[in-house]
Amino acid sequence: MTTLTLEHQQQPAIHGSVALLGTGPMGAPIARNILAAGIPLALWNRTPDKARAIADGSVAASPAGAARDIVLTVLPDLPQVKDLLEGDDGLLAGWHRAGTKQPILVVHGTVSPVAVAAFGEECRRNWGVTVVDAPLSGGTIGAEEGRLSIMAGGPRDAFERCAPLFGLYGAKVAWFGETGAGSTVKACNQIVVAATVTALAEAMALAAASGLDLAEVQAVLAGGLASSEVLAQKGHRFIDQDFDGGGSARNQLKDLNFIAEAAGNSGLTLPLAGCLRSAFEKMIAAGDGGLDHTGIYRTLRG
Numbered sequence: 001m002t003t004l005t006l007e008h009q010q011q012p013a014i015h016g017s018v019a020l021l022g023t024g025p026m027g028a029p030i031a032r033n034i035l036a037a038g039i040p041l042a043l044w045n046r047t048p049d050k051a052r053a054i055a056d057g058s059v060a061a062s063p064a065g066a067a068r069d070i071v072l073t074v075l076p077d078l079p080q081v082k083d084l085l086e087g088d089d090g091l092l093a094g095w096h097r098a099g100t101k102q103p104i105l106v107v108h109g110t111v112s113p114v115a116v117a118a119f120g121e122e123c124r125r126n127w128g129v130t131v132v133d134a135p136l137s138g139g140t141i142g143a144e145e146g147r148l149s150i151m152a153g154g155p156r157d158a159f160e161r162c163a164p165l166f167g168l169y170g171a172k173v174a175w176f177g178e179t180g181a182g183s184t185v186k187a188c189n190q191i192v193v194a195a196t197v198t199a200l201a202e203a204m205a206l207a208a209a210s211g212l213d214l215a216e217v218q219a220v221l222a223g224g225l226a227s228s229e230v231l232a233q234k235g236h237r238f239i240d241q242d243f244d245g246g247g248s249a250r251n252q253l254k255d256l257n258f259i260a261e262a263a264g265n266s267g268l269t270l271p272l273a274g275c276l277r278s279a280f281e282k283m284i285a286a287g288d289g290g291l292d293h294t295g296i297y298r299t300l301r302g
Contacts, residue, residue, distance in 0.1 A: 067094025
């Protein structure tokens with residue numbers, strides 16, 4: 001499969017109107033980066049005050065009111081995206097009233113590769129809507145600094161329409177094939193993220209149980225092959241024992257379930273991903289599902 005990578009510095013002008021639905025921890029900084037580039041942006045969020053807090057955005061009262069040529073959704077999972085489509089206040093009604101031809105619906109959340117491919121086909125066949133799955137990597141810091149990695153799937157012409165927009169908040173923007181391909185790449189990413197988080201948690205648990213200074217241990221790890229973006233962004237959590245906020249264990253398990261589904265669909269067994277899935281199931285069963293995924297440290301330490 002051919003991979004197309006575009007650097008944001010080389011992007012052409014953006015064509016078409018743009019909306020962003022979901023102004024949470026990731027959606028809000030993405031919206032601010034788009035607006036900072038001088039692009040008019042319609043906003044919608046279930047909690048309107050969160051959308052109103054973004055300066056210079058045009059806040060819509062409903063998804064229908066935010067129906068634009070390109071609609072970015074930054075939501076937890078595919079059911080939340082589907083909920084935006086139908087009804088008098090839904091995107092489909094909004095596009096119809098605006099006379100929008102061939103709208104593009106971008107799914108920035110981490111979703112099932114299998115499910116989003118089926119959703120894309122349903123949208124194309126039933127309503128003429130093109131779905132581009134474009135999950136994100138880089139966390140809230142990457143979103144704020146405009147240096148996310150964006151891995152996309154969908155018709156190539158639709159991706160090329162979206163790519164200049166993606167370049168406003170992504171440092172690495174790559175297309176991998178038809179709808180679902182981007183989410184498959186994100187599944188690969190999440191195996192590495194979950195494994196790295198858990199490996200660091202195990203290392204910190206061993207260091208703490210041995211009476212070592214965690215900051216000093218991390219300094220040594222950061223200077224060698226054990227260095228990682230996870231360590232750089234989240235190492236302080238193990239030192240401070242602060243696991244509030246961030247990417248939740250519940251979402252990490254959701255991703256691992258998607259990985260199991262995609263692997264099964266491809267006839268693969270992934271032993272490490274299976275072990276990680278069991279570890280996060282245990283963490284959630286202990287009542288820690290709302291904590292940052294680095295909170296697996298607490299589960300390991302009992």
